[in-house]
Amino acid sequence: MIRFILWFAAAALLxxxxxxxxxxKKTANLVLVTLDGAxxxxxxxxxxxxxxxxxxxxxxxxxxxxxxxxxxATPQARREKTMPFFWGTLMKHHGSIxxxxxxxxxxxxxxxxxxxxxxxxxxxxxxxxxxxxxSNDKKRNPYPTVLEFLKRKLGLEAHKVAAFTSWDTxxxxxxxxxGSISSNAGFEPxxxxxxxxxxxxxxxxxxxxxxxxxxxxxxxxxxxKAHLETFKPRILYLGLGETDDWAHDRRYDxxxxxxxxxxxxxxxxxxxxxxxxxYRDRTTLLITVDHGRGSTPSDWTKHGxxxxxxxxxxxxxxxxxxxxxxxWTNTPAIYQNQVAATLCRFLGLDYSxxxxxxxxxxxxxxxx
Ligand SMILES: [Zn+2]
Numbered sequence: 001m002i003r004f005i006l007w008f009a010a011a012a013l014l015x016x017x018x019x020x021x022x023x024x025k026k027t028a029n030l031v032l033v034t035l036d037g038a039x040x041x042x043x044x045x046x047x048x049x050x051x052x053x054x055x056x057x058x059x060x061x062x063x064x065x066x067x068x069x070x071x072x073a074t075p076q077a078r079r080e081k082t083m084p085f086f087w088g089t090l091m092k093h094h095g096s097i098x099x100x101x102x103x104x105x106x107x108x109x110x111x112x113x114x115x116x117x118x119x120x121x122x123x124x125x126x127x128x129x130x131x132x133x134x135s136n137d138k139k140r141n142p143y144p145t146v147l148e149f150l151k152r153k154l155g156l157e158a159h160k161v162a163a164f165t166s167w168d169t170x171x172x173x174x175x176x177x178x179g180s181i182s183s184n185a186g187f188e189p190x191x192x193x194x195x196x197x198x199x200x201x202x203x204x205x206x207x208x209x210x211x212x213x214x215x216x217x218x219x220x221x222x223x224x225k226a227h228l229e230t231f232k233p234r235i236l237y238l239g240l241g242e243t244d245d246w247a248h249d250r251r252y253d254x255x256x257x258x259x260x261x262x263x264x265x266x267x268x269x270x271x272x273x274x275x276x277x278x279y280r281d282r283t284t285l286l287i288t289v290d291h292g293r294g295s296t297p298s299d300w301t302k303h304g305x306x307x308x309x310x311x312x313x314x315x316x317x318x319x320x321x322x323x324x325x326x327x328w329t330n331t332p333a334i335y336q337n338q339v340a341a342t343l344c345r346f347l348g349l350d351y352s353x354x355x356x357x358x359x360x361x362x363x364x365x366x367x368x
Contacts, residue, residue, distance in 0.1 A: 026320040027346040029283040030150070031273070032237045032339075034123070035262055036116065036167065037244030037303060038289050040314050042259060044100045044327075046078025047071055054297030055252045066253055075102075082259045085267040091316065094270075095285070096324035099314030104330035107313045109291060110337045110359070114303050114310040116244070119290030119336065120173045126340035126351060126358025138169050144176040146340035149354040150235050150347070151181055158182050159231045164224035165239030168213045174237065182227070185239075187215045190223040197226045210249065214241045217258065221265045225272065232278055240265070247293060250301050270318075284319035284346040288339060315339070321346055322365050331364060338362050 041048050047070035053061040061067055072078045080087045091097055099107040111118040111128035117136045122128050124145040132142060151161040161181040163174040168186025175181050184190050187208075190201045204219040217240045224238045240262055246254035266287070273279040292310040293303040303310035313336060317324070337359030341351035345361035352358060 025346060025348055026282055027284040028234070029279055030235050030343050030346065031269070031283060031285045032123075032235075032343065033266070033269075033285065033287040034120070034237075034239045035243050035259075035287070035289055036239070036241045037247060037291055037293055038259065038262075039247075039293050039295075039300070040099055040101070040312055041295060041300075042079075042082065042255070043097075043314050044079060044102070045075035046080070046082050047256065048300075050297060051252055051300050055250060066256065070256055082256055083263040085263050085270075086316075090266065090270060090318060091326055093325070095316055095318030096322070096326055096328060097314060097316040098328040098331065098334055099312070100327050100329075101312065103327055105328040106333040107288075107315045108311050108333060108335055109313060110335050113305055114291045114307060116167070116290050117169060117173060119313075120170060120239075122336045123288065123290065123339045124174060126337050126355050128337060136169055138172050140178065141173050141176045144354060145174060146343055146351065146354070147235060147237060148175055148177065148180050149340075149351065150344065150349070153349055153353075154234060154347070156234055159227075160233045161235040162224070162227050162231070162233045163237040163239065164220050164227065165237070166214050166217050166220040166241030167239065170239050182233075184220075184223055186213055190219075190226075192223070192226050192230065194226060194230075197222065209242075209245070211245050214245050217242045217261065217265070221268075225268065228269075228272065232276075238265075238269070247301050281320045284317070284321065284343070286339065286343060287316040287318075288336070289313045289315075317342075317362075317365060319346060319365070324365070328364070334362050334364075335359050 049061060052066060056064055070081045072081060098105045109119055109122060111122050112130050113134060115136060118133050121133050121141060125143045147161050159182050163181060163183045165185040171183050171185035174183050187204060200219060200222050204215050207216060209216055220240060228236060242258040243255060246258055273283050291303050292312045294300045294307045295309040299307055341358050341361045342365060344351040345366060
């Protein structure tokens with residue numbers, strides 16, 4: 001009889017999680033990272049020779065330092081030269097990435113504008129609002145964001161939901177109600193007790209970029225990391241910007257350099273998360289982009305309504321709650337408006353409470 005009861009209990013345990021869509025997840029923290037306008041071409045293929053040729057003013061592209069540093073025969077080998085940690089460790093052993101159309105995976109924005117504010121707002125609210133969000137002007141987001149929803153649902157204090165971003169306008173996008181979360185964006189002082197961080201906060205104003213609205217990503221990353229170490233947020237959003245601005249300036253060398261530095265930031269972030277009890281194997285990391293850009297030498301610097309290719313983006317997920325690894329191949333298309341609901345689902349929350357019209361959680365992440 002006891003044996004029968006034990007068998008029955010064991011069978012019930014085996015059966016329960018499979019049939020139950022709200023099975024307990026391991027995720028207790030979320031980290032969202034965006035790389036502004038980072039093209040699929042470099043993410044999946046590293047150095048784009050056609051682009052390098054178009055920006056090489058003297059001699060052959062094959063004789064340049066960039067070629068020597070980043071070229072390899074296959075896209076797989078090339079991308080590991082710009083993002084060795086992301087491809088060699090993160091996507092190989094811990095997570096997966098969608099968006100490589102060469103292997104049958106597509107990620108698309110649903111907004112028709114294909115520039116930053118509409119893209120970030122689609123990520124953070126789960127919906128394109130093409131008629132309302134149609135410029136990069138510093139206007140308060142008219143719609144509550146997933147960051148605000150999570151803060152309310154989880155009953156968190158403002159410093160437990162933090163956004164650190166290089167582009168100043170993100171300050172206006174990340175929250176609908178000013179001051180509801182912690183936001184530090186663009187050239188903005190960051191108050192922190194550590195003397196090194198205090199010094200960095202001052203230095204950001206001494207090391208100006210060519211763009212008034214975007215600070216160097218290294219400051220954004222250092223402040224985010226300091227906040228992570230000191231305040232242990234449950235929800236962190238890190239918005240890096242240089243990949244977009246150097247591309248607008250046609251500085252292909254700097255675009256590749258920004259990807260290399262971003263790879264180092266991701267490595268440091270991941271190693272920190274895995275060293276902490278609060279975060280180790282309890283944190284879902286989602287890395288994506290606000291928009292794509294053109295694919296040819298004449299339009300790779302651009303994006304927007306007239307650039308068809310800019311609708312294609314990519315999305316990577318590292319989570320203790322999914323076993324998917326490497327590249328997604330031959331899968332149905334997924335969309336930028338699904339990010340908010342996907343993040344919530346990892347915490348067992350239903351984002352449609354905040355926005356019934358938002359994209360649904362990405363099914364493939366929750367069925368394996
Ligand atoms: Zn952008």
